[in-house]
Amino acid sequence: MLSHNTYFEGAVQSIGFTRNGRKATVGVIAPGEFRFGTDAPERMTIVSGALEARLDGSEVWRSYPAGTSFEVPGKSAFFVKATEPCGYVCEFL
């Protein structure tokens, strides 16, 4: 029912689940900079710590403290930077 996902040699890990027919994950991003490609559109909500993010095609890094979120188009990509471990919820829209 739950899945464990690991990326970037374990520097990003998440637990996946489905609720009301929608897929989501909760996870942690260790310190570093990472690129994620999207298939479906996604909403990333920061739930612990803080994250910087930049959408593909933009030069602008934005800061997202816990309690804030951003959305990423499908068939796209985004870049994140964490200076401390950051907890997030990712909803596939």
Place this chain on the structure above:
Amino acid sequence: MLSHNTYFEGAVQSIGFTRNGRKATVGVIAPGEFRFGTDAPERMTIVSGALEARLDGSEVWRSYPAGTSFEVPGKSAFFVKATEPCGYVCEFL
């Protein structure tokens, strides 16, 4: 740096991390009822879905929707019930 924790045959799974010297996990509780023992005091914050919880020694179940939290004393225990997968942040205090 990150750890993957699994309990109750995979029905509860979390990713553990340390920030500012404090340990925390983000995880998912699959539908079911589970008992957790505590060593250190913990703060549980619901970040996706909803959870019912009861502290050891209490008869009262309380509902915690996403955005709410509860604290559990150390050397204690608490019971949770989820009807749908529930995402949480657990901070060790």
